[in-house]
Amino acid sequence: MFRPSYPIHTRRLTLRPFTMGDLDPVWGYQRLPEVAEHMLWDPRDLVRVKVALERMVKEDRLAAEGDCLSLAVVDRERGVLVGQVELVWLSDRHRQGEIGYVLDPRHQGAGFATEAAREVLRLGFEGLRLHRIVGRCSAANTPSAALLERLGMRREAHFRQSALVKNAWRDELVYAMLREDWLQSL
Ligand SMILES: CC(C)(COP(=O)(O)OP(=O)(O)OC[C@H]1O[C@@H](n2cnc3c(N)ncnc32)[C@H](O)[C@@H]1OP(=O)(O)O)[C@@H](O)C(=O)NCCC(=O)NCCS
Structure with a gap:
């Protein structure tokens, strides 16, 4: 079982578990078509965001394989929730x-x-002492691919039409980083 000690501080951000008090800011971005465009889900109404948030609130630890850790990302200076990150x-x-x-x-x-x-x-x-971490995105999601490259992850694959999402075939990119790459980057 791995549960980080919270809150986690980076230079400008705080990462912490979600609470139901985050409903408004999470709805603020999960309802947007441009946010959902490359996700598996459609833009969410308030009811769907509430269901998603109820799940994310519980995802504050990794107890077994298949679990997802979901964390709220807060801009510390302004005290504003700016997004979410996860580790599966x-x-x-x-x-x-x-x-x-x-x-x-x-x-x-x-x-x-x-x-x-x-x-x-x-x-x-x-x-969690992982050996390899991947990041996957639609090949059309240029900002996501750019982010994975900024992180120093290596593009391992470009799968052609490997997913049928929202009635359209989607190419998928797979990026990865090994533990030894991570240690070298420190
Ligand atoms: C993917 C996503 C998170 C990327 O967001 P982003 O704002 O582009 O990424 P970052 O927050 O790292 O910001 C990077 C940009 O800020 C700039 N920047 C400014 N200060 C910076 C700093 N201190 N460090 C790094 N980048 C900085 C970079 O140059 C870059 O700008 P550019 O896009 O003009 O090159 C965002 O597009 C998103 O949420 N999309 C919708 C959901 C989604 O598709 N998720 C991924 C599913 S696979």
């Missing part, structure tokens, strides 16, 4: 994980996703 424990036996992230468009373009996702890599490699 893909395999215990093979020590594999996956990162994910969503940023409110009003707070994009300032490096917050890079800063928060780097901390998630740290949690995966140093907290």
Whole structure:
């Protein structure tokens, strides 16, 4: 079982578990078409955001493979929730994980996703002692691919039409970082 000690501070951000008090700011970005465009889900109304948030509130630890750690990303200076990051424990036996992230468009373009996702890599490699962490995105999601490259992850694959999402075939990129890459980057 791995439960980080909260709150987690990076240079500008605080990462912490979600609470139901985060409903308004999370709805503020999960309802937007441009945020949902490359996700598996459609823009969410308030009821759907509440259901999603109820799940994320419980995701404050990784107890078994398949679990997801979901954290709120808060801009400390302004005290504003700017987005969410996650770490999925893909395999215990093979020590594999996956990162994910969503940023409110009003707070994009300032490096917050890079800063928060780097901390998630740290949690995966140093907290959960993973051997390899992947990041996957639609090939059309240029900002997400750019973020994975900024993190120093290596593009391992471009799968052609590997997913049928919202009635359209989607190419998928897979990026990865190994534990030894992470240690070298410190
Ligand atoms: C993917 C996503 C999180 C990327 O957000 P982002 O704001 O582009 O990423 P960052 O917060 O790291 O910001 C990077 C930008 O800020 C700039 N920046 C400014 N200060 C910076 C700093 N201190 N550190 C890094 N970048 C900085 C970078 O140059 C970059 O700008 P550019 O896009 O003009 O090159 C965002 O597009 C998003 O939430 N999309 C919708 C949800 C989604 O698709 N999630 C991924 C599913 S796979």
